[in-house]
Every structure is written in structure tokens, then in C-alpha cells.
Amino acid sequence: MNKEDILQATDRGLSVFRHYLPVPFRIGKKFLNPLYKDTKASCNVYYDRRHSVYKMKDFGNEEYSGDCFELVGTMTGLSCRNAKDFVEIMRIIDHDLHLGLADGYENCVDTSSVQVVCPPTPEQVIKKIRPYNIVPRAFNETDRIFWSKSRITEHTLNKYNVRPLHSFSSVNQEGKSYTLTETAQEPMYGYVGDKYIKIYRPRSEMRFLYAGDLGDNYCFGLDQLSAKGDLLFITGGEKDVMSLAANGFHAICFNSETTVIPTSVLMLLSYRFKHIVLLYDMDKTGLEVSAKRQEELKPFALKRLLQPLSGTKEEKDVTDYFALGHTHDDLLKLFLNHLDSLYKEDMSALKSCELDFNNPPPVAQxxxxxxxxxxxxxxxxxxxxxxxxxxxxxxxxxxxxxxxxxxxxxxxxxxxxxxxxxxxxxxxxxxxxxxxxxxxxxxxxxxxxxxxxxxxxxxxxxxxxxxxxxxxxxxxxxxxxxxxxxxxxxxxxxxxxxxxxxxxxxxxxxxxxxxxxxxxxxxxxxxxxxxxxxxxxxxxxxxxxxxxxxxxxxxxxxxxxxxxxxxxxxxxxxxxxxxxxxxxxxxxxxxxxxxxxxxxxxxxxPKEEKDRRKEEELVAVARELFSRKRFIGYMELSEELQTAFEVKERTAKSYIRFMREKEIIVKSPDSPNSYMLGEV
Missing domain, CATH: 3.40.50.300 (P-loop containing nucleotide triphosphate hydrolases)
Structure with missing residues (x-):
């Protein structure tokens, strides 16, 4: 894999700009740069005929000017001038756009004769949105065995709109139609959205393909979240989201680990969840990007959880974590240990205030x-x-x-x-x-x-x-x-x-x-x-x-x-x-x-004065309570008296007996379990 391979596979870099810039820009037209707080539309993507590549020019921030490799380098903190960094930049592009170049994959099989059912609209032509058609099939035992290794059930797959596919049809970068058909050796699944599909081929050289309109803020699992919760994981991929869900956790993912997380989505989620935790892969890219995202999004107090994995291809993500035999309780314990490290100082102070029941404190004189x-x-x-x-x-x-x-x-x-x-x-x-x-x-x-x-x-x-x-x-x-x-x-x-x-x-x-x-x-x-x-x-x-x-x-x-x-x-x-x-x-x-x-x-x-005072105080409280409602049940009345006089339940019940004796309150004729104000 080299620079030219990536340029050929990405329409001379245009697909890279489309992927990382979450706005529907047009070639040569100025737009607001979504990668920082841009206030003036002075950024545009254009075709550099001299070098035969697409480039971006940002007059508001020169750091974002350059070709697609320089853009990814700026976003990840890598330098195109450093040979090692440039190789990493190419690897990131290949990984995020699912080009398959690192594995030697060249192109999809060209089947120009296949008719595509979804014709492109004028808007799709501007966005270069690829039309597609799928032929779904029923789940079989092979599917269940494959997904069960990650503890993902058919119920979970249906919940997240994951479908086993017989075939998938779309167009490639040059606009030529093609069709992919599943085989026993190469099964195929689709993450189905309203206007898009993401193809997952776990045993193929090119594992992921896209078609349709993913939108500006693609977020898998967002629709399946509960209204409120305590713990939410942001992870690297769709399979990780379902693995976490199958093990009893809330989780979402964006288009890839290197995708800029939209603050609008985080703002919404921060009101719904107490802890939002980055749970990225344990390889070099995942570690670097999760650390960068945590720093960038400090106002949201994101936490970053590291898993005890080697970071190799077979042992890098949370799906691998569960496949190795770890359970819900293991991951929860890992998170609790992380909280202990974050809260160590405050918890140490609290520890000194903890009641030791076996060593009672001295009785206050x-x-x-x-x-x-x-x-x-x-x-x-x-x-x-x-x-x-x-x-x-x-x-x-x-x-x-x-x-x-x-x-x-x-x-x-x-x-x-x-x-x-x-x-x-x-x-x-x-x-x-x-x-x-x-x-x-x-x-x-x-x-x-x-x-x-x-x-x-x-x-x-x-x-x-x-x-x-x-x-x-x-x-x-x-x-x-x-x-x-x-x-x-x-x-x-x-x-x-x-x-x-x-x-x-x-x-x-x-x-x-x-x-x-x-x-x-x-x-x-x-x-x-x-x-x-x-x-x-x-x-x-x-x-x-x-x-x-x-x-x-x-x-x-x-x-x-x-x-x-x-x-x-x-x-x-x-x-x-x-x-x-x-x-x-x-x-x-x-x-x-x-x-x-x-x-x-x-x-x-005299005791008569004490009883008179008691009666006057209880009459005053009763008038105030029954001014809000005509009838009050026994337990509710007891709770109200406990609050008003700051006494325990036993004392409050003795007050109710006293109030009944003095006819401050009387039983309701309509409801024998309720009381009403007497003639006081």
C-alpha cells in the first residue's frame, strides 16, 4: 500500500474529505469548517490539476489546508513529513474508509449488467451518495454460531436492525454497478438504517462497505438507548456496541474511532447518563485517539477505560474481551477500579467519616x-x-x-x-x-x-x-x-x-x-x-x-x-x-x-397548660394540613406529623390518638381509612 494506491481508491482523495468532514460541501464552494468553531465560511475543497489530487484550503486556519493526508495528520496529531507518521496516516485512512489496501484487496467484482433498484436523486449526485439494493435472507444456525461467540443473540441483532444478506448491489467509485453475493465461506450482514446500509463481511478481505446517506452525525445504537441510565460506553464499532448490549451495558459508536465526536450528541447524552466512557481498541490508534478525544472534550468529563488486552488483531476490542471469557461483572469491576483511581483522594477523606459499627464512638456527653x-x-x-x-x-x-x-x-x-x-x-x-x-x-x-x-x-x-x-x-x-x-x-x-x-x-x-x-x-x-x-x-x-x-x-x-x-x-x-x-x-x-x-x-x-399547648399546636398543624386536601389517610397523616414536628413514627401515632380524643380530627364518613378536620 502506498500513497498512489489510496488516491486511486478514494477518487484522488475526495472520498477522504467526504468521510472526515461531516458537512455536505460542494467542490469549490466555501463552507464553515466543522472541525473547529469556524465563524466565517472561508474553507473550500478544490481539485489541484497540477498534482491531480483534491485539496482543502482554509483561509481561517491554515492548519487544515492541504491534501487528504495532511487533513488526517492534523486531526490525529501526525506529521506527513515524518515517514513513520505518514505510514500511520495511510493505515488510518485505509482502516476508516475500509479500503482493504493493507490486506491486498484491489476491487469489487465488476458486474455492470446488474440493475440497481434505487436510482440516484439529484441530491445524491451532489453528495455522491451511492444507491443500493439488498436481498435479505433468514437467520440460520451458522449465523447463530458466529454471533454467539460474542454473546450476541438473534434478539439483539433484530433490535439493532442487523440483517443477514443473500446479496448486495451498489456502484463503485467510478460509478460502475456491482453485486456481492454471500457464500458459506463469506457470509454477509447489513447494518440497516433509514437511508443507508453498512455491509459487514467478517471473513472477506474487504470487511466493510457503505451505501446510501449515512448523514452528518452517524451514530450506531443511539435509537436503542434507554431514556436515562448510569453508564454509557462510546466504543469503536457496531459489533462492540452489540457485544456490550448483549452483556447488559448501554453503548454507541460513531463511524470510526477517528471520527470527530459531535458535541451536539454529547450534550444530549450528558443529560441522560451519569458516566460517558470511551472504550476504544487497545491498539496504537485506539489508545492515541481515545486520549485525544478525552482531552478535546474536557467540558463533558468523558472517562477513558483501558482494557487488559494485548492490542493485537485477535485481542484488542471489547468484543475480544468478552470472547476471552470475561463477563458483565468483570467489565463493571474494571470500571469500578477506574472510579476508585479517579475518586481516590475524595474517598480517602470520606473513609475517615465511615461508621465502624464494631468500634462505636464514645457517647456524647x-x-x-x-x-x-x-x-x-x-x-x-x-x-x-x-x-x-x-x-x-x-x-x-x-x-x-x-x-x-x-x-x-x-x-x-x-x-x-x-x-x-x-x-x-x-x-x-x-x-x-x-x-x-x-x-x-x-x-x-x-x-x-x-x-x-x-x-x-x-x-x-x-x-x-x-x-x-x-x-x-x-x-x-x-x-x-x-x-x-x-x-x-x-x-x-x-x-x-x-x-x-x-x-x-x-x-x-x-x-x-x-x-x-x-x-x-x-x-x-x-x-x-x-x-x-x-x-x-x-x-x-x-x-x-x-x-x-x-x-x-x-x-x-x-x-x-x-x-x-x-x-x-x-x-x-x-x-x-x-x-x-x-x-x-x-x-x-x-x-x-x-x-x-x-x-x-x-x-x-401545670400539666393542664402542657396539654393545652399540645392541643393548640396540633390544631394549628391540622388546620394547615387539611387546608390542602379534605381527606388524609392514616399513614400520610403520620408522615406529615413526623415532618412537622420532626419526631419518629411512634410519637406521630400517639399524636393521632390525642387528636382523635380531642376530636381535632374525625373519621371520614365516605372513607373509613381516612380522616377529616373536626369542629375546631
Whole structure:
């Protein structure tokens, strides 16, 4: 095979341009070069009479100017000036156009007397589309044996419109008619499309022939893909596509491995499949082209899977891979190993977060609790919320007093909650973002008096952050927590009075998520409880704003402080507790005690008040649920209550019993398995 052989077999190179340029160009007419983002039609293919070859001239990009060999060299990164590269260029053209020159094949048998049934149309004459006629036959046992070696069944062949043929008629490069007839030694199959056919003769010197109009973006297997999937292989040929399909994979191929993959097709497929993987041959061309395509199509994040094959003629593609005895699971394992190598760094980070069931983590210590119900534990957030003047700052000061109390102190009034002591002298940190330094001093003086101390212990730090910008406040909290963690051997409790003042806007979703995630991360790193005060008026069982919504998801517990019917009394109620139901937590009361010059605990509200609150909350939720639909089934109602109150199924079912007893809901007369809103 030499240069002249290829020129003679390709109409002096014109067929090569037709093959690699996926646009219906006309000789001498300017067109947009489809091989790059061409914006001006300044490219044309013309006949060079001096050298008797077709050439391309691209005034927009001189790299694409030259004969057919220079075009293929530019597309594959090879040089026509290098003898070794030029031989490879000729081999690629022979392979992609199925010329058969490397195997010594000369021409098809000339049978000019055969009448071609499909006459060429004017459009076909311009495109030089070859008309054709086929005579199909039935599948026989020989066909089944041949295809079964690749695990391809008759069902798969029918699915992909592959037909066994008795004969095929078309015209050659010179326009002469010919007919090929199958024999027992040389079977023939057709990949049948709407306007084209691709002939496959597995035992012949010229294995592939084309006729008809393949279109600009020929893609075999595209019509057979499912609407959505996880894994899609782009492979080298039609037989590989069917081998993959027969083994349970999605696959497609283009006209050849060296064909430029249309980005329009990739764009469509990237929405339908999670992973698109190049699975090309393991020979020199396949390895080089797959690497080049992966680099060219970086925006689509194509993956490139290499098979454990030698790359020889008998062992180079995925069909050979399955023929060697490999299975679906083997190829899937190969892909999973490839993912492991890609995700190694991220998976290493995730590995440290994996739960080891045989080595349980240490139980998080309760820092803040009420009646043995945990509210604030190590590694979690506790949120205190309420309206203006409800006593939030005094309440968190009482929590701090319990954390800094002397080791043997007894009878400390912590306004109804239990605070774990700090005998090891770990850091207790108090950050106030809202009140003045004078007010902070008064609050700290009161909390020290509450716990029986005259001075602040060294490990208790209080900061007034009102003079800092919002960005500096969070940075200062992060840095100081790190410093004091090492200085005092850990952090016992952190209180941030005014979390909303750490960001510009509490309704900014991105800022809200970021600050809550950062505080949650710090609580985990330093194994401490971070108490945050949110100066919002709560709306029922949900907090308002994006900051409130994010705290609702992340905080282990949320306590709301509201004014009672007696304005001087503040009531603490739980909006959320991670272990249990907020409606089962007692309502705690505190008020200003003039003699003690501080707020004092008044005890729990009577059980009647607790039940009344429970009923009011359930009525409010029921009205909201039944405003959307008139009837709700038992299981759906249970799920809605679990979501509304963030409780488990058992607690939600107890609420349904309570709602039925109080006639908040009643059985539907039309549907015994559904409920409707009662007379509330």
C-alpha cells in the first residue's frame, strides 16, 4: 500500500474529505469548517490539476489546508513529513474508509449488467451518495454460531436492525454497478438504517462497505438507548456496541474511532447518563485517539477505560474481551477500579467519616438537659430563640453560670435546666455580638453571682464583638476557639449571643447555610456544645428566615422563650428535641426576682397548660394540613406529623390518638381509612 494506491481508491482523495468532514460541501464552494468553531465560511475543497489530487484550503486556519493526508495528520496529531507518521496516516485512512489496501484487496467484482433498484436523486449526485439494493435472507444456525461467540443473540441483532444478506448491489467509485453475493465461506450482514446500509463481511478481505446517506452525525445504537441510565460506553464499532448490549451495558459508536465526536450528541447524552466512557481498541490508534478525544472534550468529563488486552488483531476490542471469557461483572469491576483511581483522594477523606459499627464512638456527653432529656450535647448546636425582651440573654447567662460554677457548688438556679459542671477547667467561651460592653459586664457579673464566684476563672472568656465587622466576628470566633482548645485542654461550652450578627442578612440562603455549617463543624472538631441565640420571633413550630430554617435542620434542640399571659413571666418551650417530642418537654417559667436582683426559676407550668399547648399546636398543624386536601389517610397523616414536628413514627401515632380524643380530627364518613378536620 502506498500513497498512489489510496488516491486511486478514494477518487484522488475526495472520498477522504467526504468521510472526515461531516458537512455536505460542494467542490469549490466555501463552507464553515466543522472541525473547529469556524465563524466565517472561508474553507473550500478544490481539485489541484497540477498534482491531480483534491485539496482543502482554509483561509481561517491554515492548519487544515492541504491534501487528504495532511487533513488526517492534523486531526490525529501526525506529521506527513515524518515517514513513520505518514505510514500511520495511510493505515488510518485505509482502516476508516475500509479500503482493504493493507490486506491486498484491489476491487469489487465488476458486474455492470446488474440493475440497481434505487436510482440516484439529484441530491445524491451532489453528495455522491451511492444507491443500493439488498436481498435479505433468514437467520440460520451458522449465523447463530458466529454471533454467539460474542454473546450476541438473534434478539439483539433484530433490535439493532442487523440483517443477514443473500446479496448486495451498489456502484463503485467510478460509478460502475456491482453485486456481492454471500457464500458459506463469506457470509454477509447489513447494518440497516433509514437511508443507508453498512455491509459487514467478517471473513472477506474487504470487511466493510457503505451505501446510501449515512448523514452528518452517524451514530450506531443511539435509537436503542434507554431514556436515562448510569453508564454509557462510546466504543469503536457496531459489533462492540452489540457485544456490550448483549452483556447488559448501554453503548454507541460513531463511524470510526477517528471520527470527530459531535458535541451536539454529547450534550444530549450528558443529560441522560451519569458516566460517558470511551472504550476504544487497545491498539496504537485506539489508545492515541481515545486520549485525544478525552482531552478535546474536557467540558463533558468523558472517562477513558483501558482494557487488559494485548492490542493485537485477535485481542484488542471489547468484543475480544468478552470472547476471552470475561463477563458483565468483570467489565463493571474494571470500571469500578477506574472510579476508585479517579475518586481516590475524595474517598480517602470520606473513609475517615465511615461508621465502624464494631468500634462505636464514645457517647456524647450531655451539657444541657431537662428532666434527663438532652438539649445540648457534645458535637451539637443548641438554639435559643424568641422575641425582643423575652429574657434570652439572661437565660443563656444562667446556662453559662451552670458551666462555670465551682466544683462543689450546690443549689445553683439555672432556670429549670441541668448544666454539666466543668471540673477539668476546659474553656467556656461567651461571645456577645449585640449588647454593649457595659451591658456585657453587668450580665457576666450577674452570672458569676448566680454561681457563687467573685471573679472570672482563667478559663472563662467573655467578648463584646459589637465593634467588629460581621466578617471579622466569625473569623475571631474560629481563631480563638482553636487557641483556647489547646490552651485549656478542650472546650466545655460556647455561647454566641446573636448568631444573626455574624452574617450580613439572615435571609441570605448561602450565608445562612455557610455560618451554620461552620459552627456545626467546629462543634464536632472541638467536641463541644455551641449555644446560639437567634433574635427572631418564632412562627409556630418553625423558625423564620433562611438562618432559622438551617438551624432547624442542624440544631440538636431549639428552645423558644416567650412572654406568658402575665407579662413579667417568661415561658421556655421546646420547638425541637432530637431525642423525643418537643410537645412532651415541660413548659418552664422564670421571672425577675427583685430581692435576688436576677431572674429566678418559677417551676413548670401545670400539666393542664402542657396539654393545652399540645392541643393548640396540633390544631394549628391540622388546620394547615387539611387546608390542602379534605381527606388524609392514616399513614400520610403520620408522615406529615413526623415532618412537622420532626419526631419518629411512634410519637406521630400517639399524636393521632390525642387528636382523635380531642376530636381535632374525625373519621371520614365516605372513607373509613381516612380522616377529616373536626369542629375546631
Amino acid at each position: 450531655m451539657i444541657v438537659s431537662v428532666n434527663d432529656v438532652p438539649l445540648g450535647t457534645q458535637g451539637n448546636l443548641l438554639c435559643i430563640t424568641g422575641g425582643e425582651g423575652t429574657g434570652k440573654s439572661n437565660y443563656v447567662a444562667a446556662l453559662i453560670a451552670g458551666a462555670v460554677k465551682p466544683e462543689n457548688a450546690e443549689g445553683i438556679d439555672t432556670l429549670g435546666v441541668s448544666i454539666e459542671g466543668n471540673p477539668k477547667g476546659k474553656a467556656v467561651l461567651f461571645y456577645d455580638t449585640e449588647q454593649s460592653e457595659v451591658q456585657l459586664y453587668k450580665n457576666v457579673s450577674t452570672l458569676l453571682r448566680r454561681c457563687g464566684r467573685d471573679t472570672m476563672p482563667e478559663w472563662f472568656k467573655a467578648y463584646c464583638l459589637t465593634g467588629m465587622s460581621r466578617k471579622e466576628r466569625l473569623k475571631s470566633i474560629v481563631l480563638s476557639m482553636d487557641k483556647f482548645h489547646y490552651q485549656y485542654g478542650g472546650i466545655h461550652l460556647v455561647v454566641i449571643d446573636g448568631i444573626a450578627d455574624l452574617i450580613r442578612c439572615a435571609n441570605d440562603e448561602a450565608e445562612s447555610i455557610a455560618v451554620v455549617e461552620e459552627l456545626y463543624r467546629l462543634a464536632g472538631i472541638y467536641n463541644t456544645c455551641i449555644v446560639t441565640v437567634l433574635h427572631f420571633i418564632p412562627n409556630g413550630l418553625k423558625l423564620r428566615g433562611h438562618l432559622g430554617s438551617e438551624l432547624q435542620r442542624k440544631a440538636a434542640a431549639i428552645l423558644s422563650i416567650e412572654k406568658d399571659t402575665k407579662p413579667a413571666v417568661s415561658v421556655v418551650k421546646a420547638l425541637k428535641v432530637r431525642d423525643g417530642s418537643p410537645l412532651d418537654v415541660p413548659l418552664m417559667q422564670f421571672a425577675w426576682d427583685k430581692e435576688k436582683a436576677m431572674h429566678a426559676y418559677l417551676g413548670e407550668k
